Amino acid sequence: MTLDRRQILAAGLTLGAMSLFPGMSWAQARKLVFATFTGSWEEAHRDVIVPHFRKATGNADIALDPMLSVDMIAKVSAAKANPPIDVMLMDPGPRLSVIGQDLAAPFPVADSKNYQDLLPVAQLPEGPGIFFQAVGITYNPEKVKTPPTSWDDLWKPEYKGRVGITNMNSTLGTAFMVELAKTRGGGENDIEPAFAALKELQPNLGAVAPNPGALATLFQQGQIDISPGNFNAIQILRARGVPVEFAKPKTGTIAFLTTAHITKNSPNAKLAAALIESAMAPEVQTKLMQAPFYVIPTNSKVRMDGDIARMIAKDQEELKASFVFHDWSVINQNRAGWIERFNKEIKV
Amino acid sequence: MTAITAPGLAGPATAARPRIGREWTLALPLAAFFAVFFVTPLLLLVAVSLYADAEMTRFGLDQYIRFFGDTFNLAVLGSTLLLGVKVTALTLLFGYPLAWLYTRSGPRMQSALILVIILPLLTSVVVRTFAWIVILGRDGIVNNLLLSLGLAETPLRLLYTEGGLVAALVQVQMPLMVLPLITTLSRLDPNLLDASAALGAGPWRGFLKVTLPLSLPGIVAGCLLTYAASVTAFITQSLVGGGQMLFMPQYIYQQTITLHNWPFAAAISIVFMVSVMGVVMLFNLLGRASKGYVHA
Numbered sequence: 076m077t078l079d080r081r082q083i084l085a086a087g088l089t090l091g092a093m094s095l096f097p098g099m100s101w102a103q104a105r106k107l108v109f110a111t112f113t114g115s116w117e118e119a120h121r122d123v124i125v126p127h128f129r130k131a132t133g134n135a136d137i138a139l140d141p142m143l144s145v146d147m148i149a150k151v152s153a154a155k156a157n158p159p160i161d162v163m164l165m166d167p168g169p170r171l172s173v174i175g176q177d178l179a180a181p182f183p184v185a186d187s188k189n190y191q192d193l194l195p196v197a198q199l200p201e202g203p204g205i206f207f208q209a210v211g212i213t214y215n216p217e218k219v220k221t222p223p224t225s226w227d228d229l230w231k232p233e234y235k236g237r238v239g240i241t242n243m244n245s246t247l248g249t250a251f252m253v254e255l256a257k258t259r260g261g262g263e264n265d266i267e268p269a270f271a272a273l274k275e276l277q278p279n280l281g282a283v284a285p286n287p288g289a290l291a292t293l294f295q296q297g298q299i300d301i302s303p304g305n306f307n308a309i310q311i312l313r314a315r316g317v318p319v320e321f322a323k324p325k326t327g328t329i330a331f332l333t334t335a336h337i338t339k340n341s342p343n344a345k346l347a348a349a350l351i352e353s354a355m356a357p358e359v360q361t362k363l364m365q366a367p368f369y370v371i372p373t374n375s376k377v378r379m380d381g382d383i384a385r386m387i388a389k390d391q392e393e394l395k396a397s398f399v400f401h402d403w404s405v406i407n408q409n410r411a412g413w414i415e416r417f418n419k420e421i422k423v
Numbered sequence: 424m425t426a427i428t429a430p431g432l433a434g435p436a437t438a439a440r441p442r443i444g445r446e447w448t449l450a451l452p453l454a455a456f457f458a459v460f461f462v463t464p465l466l467l468l469v470a471v472s473l474y475a476d477a478e479m480t481r482f483g484l485d486q487y488i489r490f491f492g493d494t495f496n497l498a499v500l501g502s503t504l505l506l507g508v509k510v511t512a513l514t515l516l517f518g519y520p521l522a523w524l525y526t527r528s529g530p531r532m533q534s535a536l537i538l539v540i541i542l543p544l545l546t547s548v549v550v551r552t553f554a555w556i557v558i559l560g561r562d563g564i565v566n567n568l569l570l571s572l573g574l575a576e577t578p579l580r581l582l583y584t585e586g587g588l589v590a591a592l593v594q595v596q597m598p599l600m601v602l603p604l605i606t607t608l609s610r611l612d613p614n615l616l617d618a619s620a621a622l623g624a625g626p627w628r629g630f631l632k633v634t635l636p637l638s639l640p641g642i643v644a645g646c647l648l649t650y651a652a653s654v655t656a657f658i659t660q661s662l663v664g665g666g667q668m669l670f671m672p673q674y675i676y677q678q679t680i681t682l683h684n685w686p687f688a689a690a691i692s693i694v695f696m697v698s699v700m701g702v703v704m705l706f707n708l709l710g711r712a713s714k715g716y717v718h719a
Contacts (some may be wrong), residue, residue, distance in 0.1 A: 088630050117709050145680045172683060242666035244681045253447070282562070283666040285673070292553075297562030298582060410683050418677075421667050 106136035107346045110147045114288070115311050117141040119355075119368040121336065128353040130279050143244040144169035150337055161341040162350050167403040168248040168410065169330045174201050179336035181346050182213050189374065190356035195389060196400070197373035202336035205354040206363070207371040208400070209387055210250055210329040212322045213304030215294060223322050226258055227302060230276055239290055239299030240280040243417045245323060247287045250329045251303040252417075253401050258326050263405035266413055273421060283421060307358050307389065310369040318329070321386050323397060330386070330398035455667060472689035477605040486690035496691070503671040506585070507654035510592045513650045515642065517593065522604035522641075523634075527612075530611060532674055540605075546599045552662045555591040559663070582698060583665030591663045592653045599647035599652055607641025609633075643710035654699055672696045 106151045121139055140160065142150075147163045155178070162244065165173055173179050184190050184200050197204030212223045216238070223229075229238050241248035252269045259268035281299045286288035292310045293299045295317050308330075309321045334416035335354055337347040353359055364383050371387055371394075372379075378389055388394035457566040476481030492497045525536045543551060558564050569575040581587045611634065619629045657672040664670065671675075671691065678688035 143680075145683075148683070150530075150678060236577075240666075244677055248666075281580075285661040285664075285666040289662060289666075292556065293560075296556060296582075298558040298560045313612065414677065415684065417667075418669050418674075 082185045087164045092206060099259065104335040105342070106138050106342045107162070107350065108138050108140055108160050109162060109350055110140050110142055110150075110161045113141040113143070115307065115368065119363055121372060122351070123359055124354050126355060127190045127359050129352055129413055132346060132349050135349070137346075137350070148172055148178065152176055152233070156274055156340055158338045158340055160338050161343045161347040163202075163336045163338055164205075165247065165334045165336060166208075167334075167401075168246055170202065170251065170334050170336075171403055171407050173336060178339055180341070180344060182337060182351060186348070187352060187355075189352060189357070192357065192376050193355060193373050194375050194395075196395075197332055199332075199334060203333040204332035204373045205335045205351065206333050206360070206373055207330050207394075208246075208270070208333055208370060210247055210254075210303055212301065212319055212324055213294070213309050214301040214322065215297075215318050216320045217318045218300040220245075221247075222320065223301065224325050226255065226324050226326065227301075230272075231278065232279075234279050234301055236279065236281045237300040238276065239282045239284060239293050240273075241275075241287055241290050241303075242421070243410070244285070245287050246331065247290075247303065247305055249406060249413070250331065250401060252413065254329050254399065255405060256346070257399075263402045263409070266409065270416065270420060277421075286397035287417065299418075306371070307369060310367070310382070314367055323386075326339045327399035330400055331403075338347050387401055440474055443709055447462050468689050468692060471685055472693050474686040477682075477686060478682045486687045487694070489687065489693055490694055497670050499674055500671060500694065501621060504693070504702060506592075506670060506701070507650045507662075507699075508588070509589050510634035510653040511600075511646050511650045512598060513589065513593045515646060518604060518645065519599055519642075521597075522601050522608050525601075526608040537552060538698050540598055540601050548595060548656075548658055549662075551595055552659045554590065555587070555594070555659075555663050559587045559591075582663065583668070585664070585668065587663045588660065590669070591659055595656065595659055596649045596652050599648040603644035603648065604638065604641045607638045607644075613671065640710060643706055647706050650702060650706070651699060 100125035100261055109120070110115050111127075117139060119294065125137060125139070141350075144163070144165045147165075148169055151158045151160055151163065151173075158178075163173065163179070167324070169286055173185055179202055181200055182190070189200065190203055193203055201286075212226070212228065214223055216222070218346060219234075228234075240251065243252060245251045252273075254262055255272050256262055256266050259272055261268035282290075282293050284293060286309060287305055290302055291305065291312055294302075294312060295315075304321065306321055309319055312319045335351045341347055355374060357372075357376040359375045360370070360374045360377045362371035364372050364377060364379070365381055369382055371383060375391055379388060379394075384390075388397055443470050471479070472486055473482050473484070475481045475485040521536075521540070525533060525540070528536060544675045556563075560566070560583075563576040563581070564686065565581060566575070566578040615633050615637070616629050619633050620626075622634060654670075655672055657676065660668075675688050675692050675695070678684045678691065
């Protein structure tokens with residue numbers, strides 16, 4: 076048998092194309108793609124939700140693809156007819172864009188075993204809330220001797236040059252500004268007091284981080300000693316031995332739901348629903364609540380314990396009483412203008 | 424097409440003549456690749472930038488009008504282009520002596536130097552940038568040194584400042600400047616300097632009249648690479664520059680990913696691209712002028 080150059084070239088190109096576009100080799104539907112968050116969230120979901128889902132579905136094929144909510148939206152809206160993702164995780168702001176742009180299919184509430192057990196605030200038929208995120212004051216206990224109790228503590232003169240914030244690109248940064256406005260007589264519709272307060276905070280500002288991850292790094296580097304911070308980010312730092320603590324402000328912990336959505340036009344809609352079902356299950360949420368993940372549960376059947384009970388809420392009643400939720404439908408309408416203003420006005 | 428190639432293949436006698444044969448077909452795969460993965464997306468980008476509203480329902484030049492109608496946007500563009508100039512100038516200032524040293528060293532020293540020069544390229548830009556956070560931080564190497572020497576009483580703000588960003592970018596982009604410089608300087612005939620010395624030129628005069636003009640092509644190439652890389656260095660700009668210093672790459676990211684305003688993001692991408700191309704063309708003109716100068 077002789078092979079000429081043309082045949083070899085053709086074979087080579089075909090092989091190359093097949094490895095570039097593996098979808099061409101299989102005609103059937105792809106495996107379920109769960110777009111989770113990056114970092115420890117991915118670990119938590121891989122270790123706890125995925126095994127439960129596999130067991131429930133007889134080892135269905137699943138792949139985790141970690142990214143930010145906003146990146147999920149960009150990817151799905153770029154390929155609406157054939158989305159590359161089946162299950163999306165959303166913060167409240169992006170959640171509303173997903174619903175607004177009609178990128179999510181409703182969750183089949185009637186067929187769900189766990190949906191009715193979710194706290195009322197998490198019962199959202201467009202995509203149920205599968206955990207809470209909490210934003211409070213984070214501080215370095217070695218440098219900040221008296222634990223802070225209020226957002227106003229960030230303005231104390233002794234923290235000159237040691238306060239960190241993030242800009243308004245992130246949910247964390249935007250939620251902090253809205254809460255600031257609220258504690259000073261404004262709110263979702265009146266951000267003015269927050270900008271005024273931030274101007275007063277400028278001597279204290281040591282850093283405006285580009286994202287929450289960078290903010291966490293700054294604690295590690297000793298660049299900042301106190302900042303608004305996400306409870307889970309703090310737990311990760313603590314686990315690595317960084318001296319950092321979480322404090323609940325007396326006006327309440329800023330809370331937001333993270334919701335799970337079935338992508339519209341997903342070829343795996345049934346499996347996607349099964350994955351969300353697993354994420355809501357009390358046994359899954361109980362496991363996720365414990366070390367090293369510390370994920371705040373939304374299922375009312377989960378009994379709070381450990382660090383979550385100590386630092387966030389001892390039961391669902393306290394959780395309801397201490398959590399402050401913001402109206403993201405109003406925030407989303409104003410956010411572009413706020414970000415533009417932040418770009419222009421906040422200089423260190 | 425087939426008719427043209429036949430006489431060309433006749434014999435070695437015609438081989439020296441420049442031929443327009445079928446060789447151009449060799450470039451077809453690359454041309455197709457560029458057409459599909461470079462030209463098409465670029466045209467799509469232009470098309471998206473011509474939508475008047477974020478929901479992409481009507482066409483118009485609104486995005487461009489919005490960009491040029493606000494001095495803030497122009498300031499962001501200006502500071503980005505200026506950042507590139509600062510970084511390029513400093514890289515040239517530090518890189519030139521390094522490249523010169525390399526060409527004058529013995530083989531053993533050369534291999535040590537080339538390792539130092541190339542090493543940054545072998546490390547991920549994210550890792551290098553994080554190293555700069557450690558160096559510039561409140562508790563970082565620079566501040567600790569200054570404090571222990573008594574040169575500062577409180578830690579200086581170095582991280583999230585433009586100075587810190589320029590320093591980090593200079594280090595990160597240094598190989599892009601030094602490598603083209605080494606190539607040009609090594610090709611320089613050492614006899615030329617000897618000749619200029621024999622004719623009475625001192626070392627500085629020799630450098631200014633002989634070495635510098637002859638190395639201009641390397642300088643232009645190095646500046647082009649450094650400039651283009653530093654104005655678009657998204658990772659270093661955001662991690663060392665911080666969340667309140669806004670440069671074009673983050674501005675584009677913010678408009679696309681956070682605000683979903685794709686038409687505006689596309690418009691500012693195109694404005695940015697055209698501006699950088701303008702600067703690059705200036706460099707190129709300089710390079711062409713230098714060639715004339717060298718041969719004169």
